[in-house]
Amino acid sequence: MQFAPLVEPGPALSGPERSRYARHTRLPEIGEVGQRRLAAARVLVVGAGGLGSPALTYLAAAGVGTIGVIDDDVVEVSNLHRQPVHGESDLGRPKVDSAMDRVRQINPYVRIVAHRQRFAADSARRLAADYDLVVDGADNFATRYLVTDACALAGIPHVWASINTFAGQLSVWWAGHGPCYRCVFPEPPPPGSVASCAEAGVLGVLPGVMGALQAAEAIKLITGTGTPAVGRIILHDALAGTWEEVPVRARPDCALCGSEPTILQVHEPAAAPPVPVVSAAAVRRVLGGSGVTVLDVREASEFVEGRIEPSVHVPLGDLLAGQGADLVDRWRATGERVVVYCRSGSRSADAVRYLLDEGVDVAESLDGGIIAWTGLSV
Template sequence: MASHSSSNAGATVAPPRAPDLSTDELQRYSRHLTLPEFGREGQEKLKAASVLLVGAGGLGSPAATYLAAAGVGKIGLVDFDRVEASNLQRQILYSTSDVGRPKLEAARERLTDLNPHVEIETHDVRLTSDNALDIIDPYDVVADGTDNFPTRYLVNDACVMTGTPNVYASIFRFEGQVSVFATEDGPCYRCLYEEPPPPGLVPSCAEGGVLGILPGFIGTLQATEVIKLITGIGNPLIGRLLMVDALEMNFRTLNVQKNDDCPVCSDNPTQTELIDYEAFCGIPSSDSSQNGTDDVSQIPEISVQDLKQRRDDGDAPFLLDVRKPHEADIADIGADQLIPLDELEDRLDEMDAEPGSEVVVHCRSGGRSAKATEFLRKKGFDAKNLAGGTLAWSDEVDDSVAKY
């Protein structure tokens, strides 16, 4: 188990005794060594330290790149995705030739080429309540670059329970946030956001978009906080949330107080084990059978192959697109009508299908369309969700449909 210690001012982790730097390393890190506040001691602390990056995407790409270049001794990466063309606009670890490859395979190759003195450890798994403690515990610092609420709460709770500082960052459209959680005396993510937002309230980056350069900017700030924690220099963002608006180029810092009643990090926590974070965030299980009821997890679905076959047979149901118009401009599978999910209730009388008729609803991946399907069924429509949305259509029916 790694030894973790920190305090609010000049917080630092406690890696093992610093190893000596080789001649090549002295030359490679010379610009660090000439910094009076950093010097050889700081570089040796980096070499002795280990950092786990949860997510090797938009935030993980710049964070991993700069941490490897800086000379962090061991970098762990948790991810299970493959590189897609839509990643290349912001995930700078990858190139066009990497499309289709496992992200961890491409990331290891790139980071090792950047700095062969750094050990790259990969975890090709989805982080869950069953494996999070075992994966996180050996590392000195965690950098959370995830893009969903269940994993953010999971990472936070696991960091608190293992005593591992959590350098948090998030991005959306043109805005980003950075902070340091789960230190000995500082707040945790739950002190700031005690409860997750309702499912679907906050769109994903795939749905809402993100300025390509923003994760590079925010991920670099995240890597900076990691280095400050390891070396003990500067004033880390413990008890502070840095908020960045790239459009206005505006920076704000909010103070975050430790919650004395926090269920996880207080002196008398009420939650001492990891939980079901999908359920905690109100996300229904995907394992439920679809039996025709109006439960969100059990609404009727139709596969993209079945829809394609019915079109070919001249028996196509009415197809409703509940994405935003700009999404339809990117990928179009021939919907009969487009009404965004957040406008559907107010514009129901505009639908070109009558109650009782068969309607298939689609979005990008099936989440928004599931909500719309549930709503339409309550209004008397024979509605079905198109499983997998335009992504599945591109994968299984027509690869000329763009994936985004």
């Protein structure tokens, strides 16, 4: 399905701009008018990370006139294998600053607006209203749902991608023109049930592929070129080297874009209640003693960061799916103390909530996870 161009053309191109964009304007599908639409366009990129790196780079090179970038992180060494908008000399700098420097180097005709903050509910609608479309490079479900709600309520399209290990997905969500993200994924998954890239790992080039594709979809929407990925999810398997697509439909009963919506504002997701925690020092004192079991809920691939011995291993996803039922039954029966750990303390907190719900008497989360235990830096 084709759509009208999202953006009206800006003023005529200058001589230097004509030279810069000559290979674009030669394409009849874009032409000089399409290039003027790009120059007048305002695109917000959420996250200056793996997906944001290529999206920002190619949107800037393509001459998108105003590019906003929102991120509250600083550059860490573990980012560099998949986030080439940042370099070695940017370590410790805010990601929006190094992204802004890079974009300015690529194209001086682009105005870049840096928002050094989290994409939060209180500013989400105002931010969305300042842009023609949003490229979502968020790496977490909370932000993804905030972006979804803000875009649908503002009536603008939302170019989404997500990546994990070797698999990528992409779609253009656009309430009123096709499904929104909530039509297909109504609610966030339970906390901890889906491993993040930090936990499961990711092929460094994969966000490059998917983020560049997001930039292509954004350019198509702005200029009204081709067939945007509205109403379908494009799936890429980098290991197999395959591309597939799954059609998806708007749901009339969608809480966000259906005929009787119940989501009328952007809200922060409810915070999970706190859980009992225990320090690494306190665990060292009781480790190996009777009546104490240490439970590791990380993925096996994370053992390289160290392990606590003795411990039992049940990955969080398996635990929540009931695969540790024998252990849970034993702990419930004996009343022994269960200390749960993961990498940094987030998944273990979810596991503790689950165990307490299941009737285990004493379950605690190791504060700071294996990082605190081994003194590793993040």
